[in-house]
Amino acid sequence: MVATLGGQPQVVTLALDALLDRGYPIRELIVVHLSTHNPRYHAALAQLAQAFASGTYRDQPLRYRPYAVAQGSTVIGDIHSEAATDTVLNTFNQLLQQLKQQGRVVHLCISGGRRMLGLLGLAAALIYFDYSDRIWHLYSTDTVRAQTHEGAMLHLPPGTAGVQLLAVPVRPWGNLFSALHLPADASLQTVMNLQGAALDATLHTRCQQVYERLTPRRRDVLRALAAGLTPQEVANQLSIELSTVNSHQGAIYQECQAVWDIEPGRRLDYRWLRETFNRFFTR
The missing domain is CATH 1.10.10.10 (Winged helix-like DNA-binding domain superfamily/Winged helix DNA-binding domain)
Incomplete structure (x- = not known):
């Protein structure tokens, strides 16, 4: 599972819980984020790192991997220019290309963090995903958002109303171009x-x-x-x-x-x- 993150870590865990409840075998969680110089992002990542510190989740092995949006060694702090947009898109390009070359099935949740972060993740997914992959949006009511705000609750009791993981109905291009042999470092x-x-x-x-x-x-x-x-x-x-x-x-x-x-x-x-x-x- 690949998820975008801002200052709301529960968006990641609630989406992960929903996928596991549906029977999807998630073995790795990759969280795409901007610079931790933002205190909210720093706190959200710290809370997720603690939640996955044991290397297991719900009694199953699960690797947690934060993935910073960076230009070279510099992690960007916001998406406020065309250069920053290119950096985000190239970050998703490298990540998703690598995962698909490894034959991985990818679930992308685009609900966390800056809206532009999710949109650029979606743009890259349309290029690389095939019909085995999924793109998700986490919907929650105002009541649920208030209860879980900034990680006050990372999980909800089973059957809680007001939260729903919705599949984004798109037709990715990757299935049309699976025969293309791309170099590992293709831009x-x-x-x-x-x-x-x-x-x-x-x-x-x-x-x-x-x-x-x-x-x-x-x-x-x-x-x-x-x-x-x-x-x-x-x-x-x-x-x-x-x-x-x-x-x-x-x-x-x-x-x-x-x-x-x-x-x-x-x-x-x-x-x-x-x-x-x-x-x-x-x-």
Whole structure:
């Protein structure tokens, strides 16, 4: 489990308790934090270090590892500039890349600390996570927050109302790019460039599959829509009725839904075709 931390250590332990209650086998807790020059962060880390000092948790082995956001040897104190943002993102890049190269399943809780800390953790997770990994947000009521404020309580009795661990419903890119062989020290920009190229190749393949299934006239309609024309403009250019264009669009949508495995009922329109197929026709 990887968790972001500010001055509220109970966010970490309550999320961990919830994961263990659901049967997830957590064997390591990595807490990502800013500089302990902030007294609240220092106190929160000290409280967690004490809670995990024995190397066990709920009678099971569990390694506790604080992980500072640092540029070189300097731990940053806040996220107040683009340079600090880059440092946080690179920290998550290094950590998550290492964990996934080790074949680890990662649970990321983004509720602790600065909001930007969690958002940047989420951004990195979308790049590296696959469908075995999970991203979580800890919800708690005002009453629970008051009871547990700044570690006054690290745990709640079983069945306590007002606290819930919620899965963040995202589709990570890592599952699409699992075949990429990255150097152990690959920078975030290198990873994003490689994944962008792989994504372009995947998109081109899917567009090609749709294109090959279409009749010559439907290909003409798709090419015109991809070029930025509206359905009425396509009708005018091809000298056909608007209803005919709409009929061809419907057939194109059906092929797209099959190739992209789009859930039934999702509405597609000509703008989606333009954004999806424009580069296919212009590259």
